[in-house]
Amino acid sequence: MNLVALRRPLVSALFVSGLSLLSGAAHAGFLYGRITPAAGIEPNGESKNVSLSSNGRTVVFSSDASNWGGNPYNGNRAVAVDLMTGVIDVVSSMPDGTVFRGEAPAVSGDGRYVTFLTYGIANIGPSWQVARKDRLTGGLEVASANAAGQPAESGTGDDTVSISADGRYVAIETAAANFGVPAANGQEIFVKDMITGQIEMASVKANGSPSGGRCTIGPHALSDDGRYIAMLCHVEMLAGAGDVQIYVRDLQANTTELISRVGADGPSSTAFPGRQSISPSGRFVTFQAPGYGGLGYADGANINSNSGIYLRDRQTQTTIAIPRPPLVASSNYDSCNVSAISSVGSVMMACPLPNGAFSNSQVFLFVPGAGAPELLSTGVGSAPGNRPSGYTMSVNGSGLSMVFESTASDIDPNDGNGKSDIFILAHHSILIDEIFASGFE
Numbered sequence: 001m002n003l004v005a006l007r008r009p010l011v012s013a014l015f016v017s018g019l020s021l022l023s024g025a026a027h028a029g030f031l032y033g034r035i036t037p038a039a040g041i042e043p044n045g046e047s048k049n050v051s052l053s054s055n056g057r058t059v060v061f062s063s064d065a066s067n068w069g070g071n072p073y074n075g076n077r078a079v080a081v082d083l084m085t086g087v088i089d090v091v092s093s094m095p096d097g098t099v100f101r102g103e104a105p106a107v108s109g110d111g112r113y114v115t116f117l118t119y120g121i122a123n124i125g126p127s128w129q130v131a132r133k134d135r136l137t138g139g140l141e142v143a144s145a146n147a148a149g150q151p152a153e154s155g156t157g158d159d160t161v162s163i164s165a166d167g168r169y170v171a172i173e174t175a176a177a178n179f180g181v182p183a184a185n186g187q188e189i190f191v192k193d194m195i196t197g198q199i200e201m202a203s204v205k206a207n208g209s210p211s212g213g214r215c216t217i218g219p220h221a222l223s224d225d226g227r228y229i230a231m232l233c234h235v236e237m238l239a240g241a242g243d244v245q246i247y248v249r250d251l252q253a254n255t256t257e258l259i260s261r262v263g264a265d266g267p268s269s270t271a272f273p274g275r276q277s278i279s280p281s282g283r284f285v286t287f288q289a290p291g292y293g294g295l296g297y298a299d300g301a302n303i304n305s306n307s308g309i310y311l312r313d314r315q316t317q318t319t320i321a322i323p324r325p326p327l328v329a330s331s332n333y334d335s336c337n338v339s340a341i342s343s344v345g346s347v348m349m350a351c352p353l354p355n356g357a358f359s360n361s362q363v364f365l366f367v368p369g370a371g372a373p374e375l376l377s378t379g380v381g382s383a384p385g386n387r388p389s390g391y392t393m394s395v396n397g398s399g400l401s402m403v404f405e406s407t408a409s410d411i412d413p414n415d416g417n418g419k420s421d422i423f424i425l426a427h428h429s430i431l432i433d434e435i436f437a438s439g440f441e
Contacts, residue, residue, distance in 0.1 A: 029429075034412040035059060035081055035422045037067045037088065042417040047079075048405050049104045050422050052394035054165050054224055054280040054343075056401025056430045057083050058111025060091070061422050062103050070099040078102025078116040080135060083426070091133040092116055094140065102131075103158075109165030109224055109280075109397075112136050115143055117161060127155025130172045132163070132194060143170040147198050152176035157187055162221035162229075165280065168194050169226030171202070171217055186213015189231055191222070191251060202229050202249045205237050206256060215247075218275060219392065220340055223282030227252050230259070230278040230285050241268050246276045246287045248314065257314070259285050262295055264317035269293035273310070280397040281343035285312045290334050291321065298323035307373065308334035309349050309366075311341070325351055325364050325373040327384075336364070338390055342399035349373065350390030363390040363404045376402070376425060379410040386410045389423075400427035 036042055045065030052059055062076045070077060070090030077099050078092040091114045092102025105116040115132045118124060124131055129151055130144040143161070144152045157173030164170075173187040179199060181188050188210050189203040203215035214235035222229050229249050237247050237256055245268050246259040259276070260269040271293025277286050289295060289310055291303040298321040299305035309322040324333050328351050336351035347366040351373075352359035362384050364373040375382075377389035385408025393404040407420045415421065 030425055030427050032425045033423065034415065035424060037065075037069070041067065042415070043067060043419060043421065044417065046420045047422050048392065048420050050392050050394055050403045050405050051106050051219065052396050052401060052403045053107045053111045054109040054397040055111070056396035056398065056426060058107050059083065059403055059422060059424060060105040060107045060114050060116075061405070062105060062116070065419070071097050073099035075101050076103055078105040078114060078133075080105070080107065080111065080114050082111060083424070083430075089135055091135065092118060092131070093133075095138055104160050104219075106161050106163045106219070108163055108167035113163060113167030115161045115163045115170050117156070117158060119158075125151025125155070126153065128158045130156055130161050130170060132167070132170060134167075141194065143192050143194065144172050144174060145192070145197075146176075146178050146180075148178075149197065150178055153178045157216075160217060160219050160221070162217060162219070164222050164226030165224035166226075169222060170194060171222050171229055173217060175213060181213075182210065185210065187216075188213060189215055189217055189229065191226070191229065200251060202251060203231060203233065204249075204256075205235075206239065211235055211237065218277060220277040220394065223278055224280040224397065225282065228278060228282040230276045232274050232276055232287075242270070244272045244274075245269065246273050246285065246312075248278065248282075248285060259312050259314075260287060260289060260293075260295070260310070260319075262319060267294055269295050271295075275337055275339065277340050279341045279343045279345070283313065283315050283343065284341050284345050285314065286310065286322075286339040286341045286347055286349075287312070288337050288339070295319055296321050304330045304333040306333050307336040307349065307351060307366075309336050309339050309347065311345065311347060311368070313345070320368075322347060322349070322366050323372055325375065327353055327362075327375060329354070332359075337361075338393060340393050340395045342395045343397040344399045346395065346399035347373075348376070348390075348393045348395050348402055348404070350393065353384050355384075355386065360385065360408075361388040361390050363393060363406075365402070367399075377404065377406055377408065377411060377423070379408070380413060383410070396430075398430075401430045402426070 043065035047063040273289035291306040363377040387407040389406035
């Protein structure tokens, strides 16, 4: 993928959307910018934990900046930005406008529903809970509720949630007894049907028994249709798989598939894979794993050709090692970690690059068949950002819209807030198609 020049036709519309266009790291046909509350106004706090709708037009994140809007609140709030309309919603808010804590938001395919973690809110539930906001009606529901509508009595996990494209299914982690989790068990993974109210345990072994609290989800855990969920399990879920493997659970067929393996029936990884992410289509899964785990080398022969990220195609039953970016030293193989994957198989990933005596994480893009991963988190002159980027990231289904968080101050020459910000790289068609769909000519 050759990213060389910046398109400008939508400058005014993008400023309305609170997106400051950047001139550095020009990309052909793409718009590259930092999301801000308004033109010329920077967020006055940190913005992190970014996610993106599968249509690529709604960005959600948590932020302690007060100038995103909403009633006064001292702490992180969940924010949604509609890149087409310019509307900014503080979604962790009550119908009366009261803003409360919102962490690690995830968004439905069209941006209507946003789920997020919250803590200690009286009319939601004790400890950590998961809420779902309907941005169309303003309705707020407890997603971490059992079939009887009772919130998880001991709370939920405090790391992440996931949501299907239609907003119907929400994935959570909880050890609550009123979810049927055995006493002295750890957290299990559940998927909540927001229409029927039913819950289903996803972290079950081949014999139907719970994992024993040994499985976790990460960002981008559910496929768009809510059928597939990717999870890391520290216990053998399938006979012969071994401990610490990546799996995908089919919630319709009630089957579990080993992901961190070679080919269709090959051996599983022996090197503790993790940080899994599933594509919106459910076809692809990426994960982190050291090259010595037996899953293969990017160049077919040398471990130092590996980035540390593997790509599993569930349709062809193949696993490939994503190559180490040329900018990453060969001695720093297997150092890439966080990843996100589109439905066409393009992969965003975070990899360290030297910055003086230290290393900063940078964001790269790998497109199968297009060569080595390409640096995305750049500023003027295509230089890497001066601070870490990519602690969280997200890519939409088509692979044409990408977001990441960064503390770099030189990606945007006008960045003076000294905070973590949200950056987007989106193909102009993501926005132009919507304009024409709305009858604009």
